[in-house]
Amino acid sequence: MIQINALLLLLFVLLGIIALGLGAIHIAPAGVVRAIADAFSGKGSASEEELILFSVRLPRILFAGIVGASLSVSGVVFQALLRNPLADPYVLGISGGSALGAIIGIVLGAGSFYLGVPFLAFCGALVTVFLVFIVAGGSRGLMLDNSLLLAGVVVNSFFSAAILFALSIVNSMELHSISFWLMGDLSGAALKETAGAALCLFIGFGILYAQARKLNLMVQGEETAMQLGVNVRATKYALLIVTSLMTSVAVSLAGIIGFVGIMVPHMMRLVFGSDHRLLLPAAALFGASFLVVADTLARILLAPAELPVGVITALCGAPYFIFLMRKKVQG
Amino acid sequence: MPIICAKNICFRYAAKPVLEEVSFALEAAQIVAMIGPNGSGKTTLLKMLNATLFPNSGQVLIEGQDTRHWPRQAIARTVAIVPQESPAIFPFFAEEIVLMGRFPYLRSLAFEDKKDYRIVQDVMARTDSLSFAHRRFNELSAGERQRVLIARALAQEPKILLLDESTVFLDLKHQAQFLSLLRELSRKQHLTVVFVTHDLNLAAQNADRILLLYNGKKYAIGTPADILTARNIKEVYDVDVGIDPNPHNGSPRVTLMT
Numbered sequence: 325m326i327q328i329n330a331l332l333l334l335l336f337v338l339l340g341i342i343a344l345g346l347g348a349i350h351i352a353p354a355g356v357v358r359a360i361a362d363a364f365s366g367k368g369s370a371s372e373e374e375l376i377l378f379s380v381r382l383p384r385i386l387f388a389g390i391v392g393a394s395l396s397v398s399g400v401v402f403q404a405l406l407r408n409p410l411a412d413p414y415v416l417g418i419s420g421g422s423a424l425g426a427i428i429g430i431v432l433g434a435g436s437f438y439l440g441v442p443f444l445a446f447c448g449a450l451v452t453v454f455l456v457f458i459v460a461g462g463s464r465g466l467m468l469d470n471s472l473l474l475a476g477v478v479v480n481s482f483f484s485a486a487i488l489f490a491l492s493i494v495n496s497m498e499l500h501s502i503s504f505w506l507m508g509d510l511s512g513a514a515l516k517e518t519a520g521a522a523l524c525l526f527i528g529f530g531i532l533y534a535q536a537r538k539l540n541l542m543v544q545g546e547e548t549a550m551q552l553g554v555n556v557r558a559t560k561y562a563l564l565i566v567t568s569l570m571t572s573v574a575v576s577l578a579g580i581i582g583f584v585g586i587m588v589p590h591m592m593r594l595v596f597g598s599d600h601r602l603l604l605p606a607a608a609l610f611g612a613s614f615l616v617v618a619d620t621l622a623r624i625l626l627a628p629a630e631l632p633v634g635v636i637t638a639l640c641g642a643p644y645f646i647f648l649m650r651k652k653v654q655g
Numbered sequence: 656m657p658i659i660c661a662k663n664i665c666f667r668y669a670a671k672p673v674l675e676e677v678s679f680a681l682e683a684a685q686i687v688a689m690i691g692p693n694g695s696g697k698t699t700l701l702k703m704l705n706a707t708l709f710p711n712s713g714q715v716l717i718e719g720q721d722t723r724h725w726p727r728q729a730i731a732r733t734v735a736i737v738p739q740e741s742p743a744i745f746p747f748f749a750e751e752i753v754l755m756g757r758f759p760y761l762r763s764l765a766f767e768d769k770k771d772y773r774i775v776q777d778v779m780a781r782t783d784s785l786s787f788a789h790r791r792f793n794e795l796s797a798g799e800r801q802r803v804l805i806a807r808a809l810a811q812e813p814k815i816l817l818l819d820e821s822t823v824f825l826d827l828k829h830q831a832q833f834l835s836l837l838r839e840l841s842r843k844q845h846l847t848v849v850f851v852t853h854d855l856n857l858a859a860q861n862a863d864r865i866l867l868l869y870n871g872k873k874y875a876i877g878t879p880a881d882i883l884t885a886r887n888i889k890e891v892y893d894v895d896v897g898i899d900p901n902p903h904n905g906s907p908r909v910t911l912m913t
Contacts, residue, residue, distance in 0.1 A: 403745075404745075407742065407744050407745075408744070409744065409745065534764060537758060537761070538758075540747070540751070540755060541755055541758060543744065543745050544741055544742070544752075544755065545741065545742055547702075547707050547738075548738065548741060550707045550727070551705050551706075551707050551731060551734075551735070551736050552731050552755055552756065552758050552759065552811070553727050553728040553730070553731030553732070553758050553759035554727065554758070555727050593745065593746065597746060597747065597748065597751075598745040598746050598747050598751075599747070599751060601766075
């Protein structure tokens with residue numbers, strides 16, 4: 325178990341090193357490793373190469389990793405709580421609610437307060453989460469899978485419309501481009517925000533991991549979990565609040581990046597099974613690697629132009645989603 | 656002191672009354688069958704006994720303490736239930752499902768230790784489910800899944816075991832095996848068993864006492880011979896039956912007259 329996660333961590337590091345070297349200025353992985361070794365031993369020269377590596381690409385890769393891990397872990401938890409492998413922050417509209425909250429924050433000038441915008445993004449996510457759970461039937465019987473997904477579609481298009489509306493009535497320099505919110509974009513990565521997001525991820529992950537055994541019981545049904553000794557209501561609220569926080573931090577800094585929270589958990593379940601004590605760290609590490617790869621593709625595919633990373637995740641995620649749905653219908 | 660005591664319990668879903676003024680007491684180490692027509696409140700009553708549902712008025716006492724005051728993990732160490740079915744949306748191994756029965760004994764960050772694995776081995780052997788311990792729960796047959804769920808409940812090492820029609824998917828051999836296991840556990844470890852069933856002969860042959868529910872009320876409680884009379888069954892189930900002593904052990908044998 326520890327070995328599996330060590331391997332996934334190694335994968336993340338390797339992909340990170342390769343990704344560091346890719347871009348307008350190409351540096352071979354060996355060169356990247358040498359530059360990192362130099363920087364650590366204090367021999368670092370202030371060459372243009374190193375500037376690009378450490379001030380431009382490295383923060384962005386770390387940022388991609390943190391956002392990918394946050395979204396994947398949130399996906400695992402939402403799927404467990406709704407007992408639906410197609411649930412994730414994007415499909416359920418939680419990312420959209422979060423983005424709308426962030427935009428309302430910017431429009432109202434909350435940006436001048438420390439953490440003002442992420443806080444409103446968090447509120448947006450939380451409201452959406454509870455709406456979804458009320459629609460899904462709360463603690464009594466679960467709504468049919470398809471209606472839950474349909475509700476997500478409707479909520480999503482409502483939020484997209486509201487976001488576009490907000491963007492067209494306000495012409496603020498503070499608002500990022502439309503594509504940032506609608507398709508996700510990691511190009512705005514700054515070290516300070518990355519550090520904040522990392523802190524949220526680590527604390528949130530710690531709380532979630534402590535509940536991993538309970539999650540295993542929760543996916544057996546709430547009544548079963550209860551009779552096996554889980555305090556279902558308290559656990560559910562704690563998990564929803566933490567995942568909403570992780571989602572909203574990711575969204576307020578990177579916009580809406582879709583499907584990561586479905587694809588990564590599903591692949592990890594396929595390989596490692598459903599024990600959340602293994603699944604949560606595996607999804608975090610693989611989610612980080614996944615988004616680093618997606619973002620690197622977004623940077624280099626149309627170089628020197630850049631794609632929003634959400635385009636890449638949606639291009640592979642949407643077909644994957646349909647594949648999963650068909651499998652569910654047949655199976 | 657009775658291990659289970661229901662005092663005037665009433666319960667309604669929305670405006671529809673499901674249980675009305677139900678009272679009874681059960682002694683430890685008894686095997687009790689709960690019978691009654693569809694909609695008579697059997698499953699609801701079972702849920703009250705394991706504190707996943709609470710009465711609107713009245714009390715359920717387990718070992719003399721109101722279920723409302725039992726901490727969740729403590730009651731899970733005392734009462735276990737075998738549900739009719741369990742959703743298998745995400746793939747777990749059969750052994751992992753049984754290990755979940757150890758949850759009430761573990762602290763939040765702890766992993767299962769040798770003792771937990773030994774208990775899981777033991778209960779899986781007793782339910783004849785070791786051979787598919789490392790197969791996915793969702794790929795098992797209904798009867799195999801049922802045995803895994805029984806093993807999970809036994810892994811909780813409960814004092815009270817509740818069964819919601821847990822023998823319906825079992826073939827004859829495994830039914831016999833399971834019923835003799837229940838008798839053994841009740842005799843040697845003072846396990847109290849409450850099982851819901853529609854099979855009156857199963858109840859007659861295996862229960863020490865039968866609780867007959869009718870329209871959310873306790874119709875009668877007593878020995879199989881007291882409860883399973885043609886008159887009671889005619890009134891509660893609205894069918895005519897013939898009753899004679901079972902040649903094997905003398906318990907009442909119910910034959911449907913059609």
